[in-house]
Amino acid sequence: MIVLGTNGATGERNIIFGSVASSIINMSDVPVLAVPPGGSPDDIKHITFATDYHEGDLQILQQTINFARLFEANIEIIHVSEQKSQxxxxxxxxxxxxxxxxTDYEDISFELKYGSDFFPVMADYLSSKPCSLPVMVRYKKTFWEKLVEKNHSNEMVFNSxxxxxxLIGD
Structure with a gap:
């Protein structure tokens, strides 16, 4: 695992140039823990695992469960959907x-939230719930996916x- 400090929130949501932290997150083959100024991973009791129902999310969730066991933390699994649908x-x-x-981990709960933009929904959710560690999964993207899709982990790094x-998915 790579543990690195970040410069913290810039206030600018539409950043064109990335930071060192986001570059490391995007290129790393191992998990990255980004810690902003004043942030501390010392007292991890509430983990929020963001999922997009990707094929590998269950395997990555198991890694999160193993991590949560070390701290006796609860895990909230959240999915943000663009709109309500069956x-x-x-x-x-x-x-x-x-x-x-x-899984055999008992302290897991589930949330389904709706919004057209992931970051504001997630930021609102994290500000209303106790969370000491959000967990996201980075999957490798094609060149075109990188151009068209938003990078949610970068948004979280810049604004958390x-x-x-x-964590790194296959």
């Missing part, structure tokens, strides 16, 4: 049932005042 509800319930059936753990 398909999203089916994915949410299926994911919840799969996690409950495939608590540590952020980015």
């Amino acid at each position: 398909l999203d509800e089916i994915k949410f319930r299926g994911s919840r049932d799969l996690v409950k059936g495939e 005042n608590i540590p952020l753990l980015v």
Whole structure:
């Protein structure tokens, strides 16, 4: 794992040039723990795991569970969907049932939130709930995906005042 300090929130959400922290997160083959000024990973009791129902998320969640056991922390799994739909509800319930059936960690809860933009929904959620460590998964993207899709972990690094753990998916 790489542990690094960040410069903290810049206040500018649409940053064109990345920081050292975001570059390391985007290129690293190992998990990265980004700690902003004043942030401390000392007292991890509430972990928020962001999922997009990716194929490898269950495996990465197991890593998060192993990490949570070290601190006796609870885990909240959150998915942000663009709009309410039956398909999203089916994915949410299926994911919840799969996690409950495939893991033995008892202190896990599940949230489904709606919004057209991931970051404001996630920021609002994190400010309303106790969270000492948000966890995100970075999957490798094609050149075109990098151009068109937003990088949620970069947004979180630039705007978070608590540590952020980015795990690497296959």
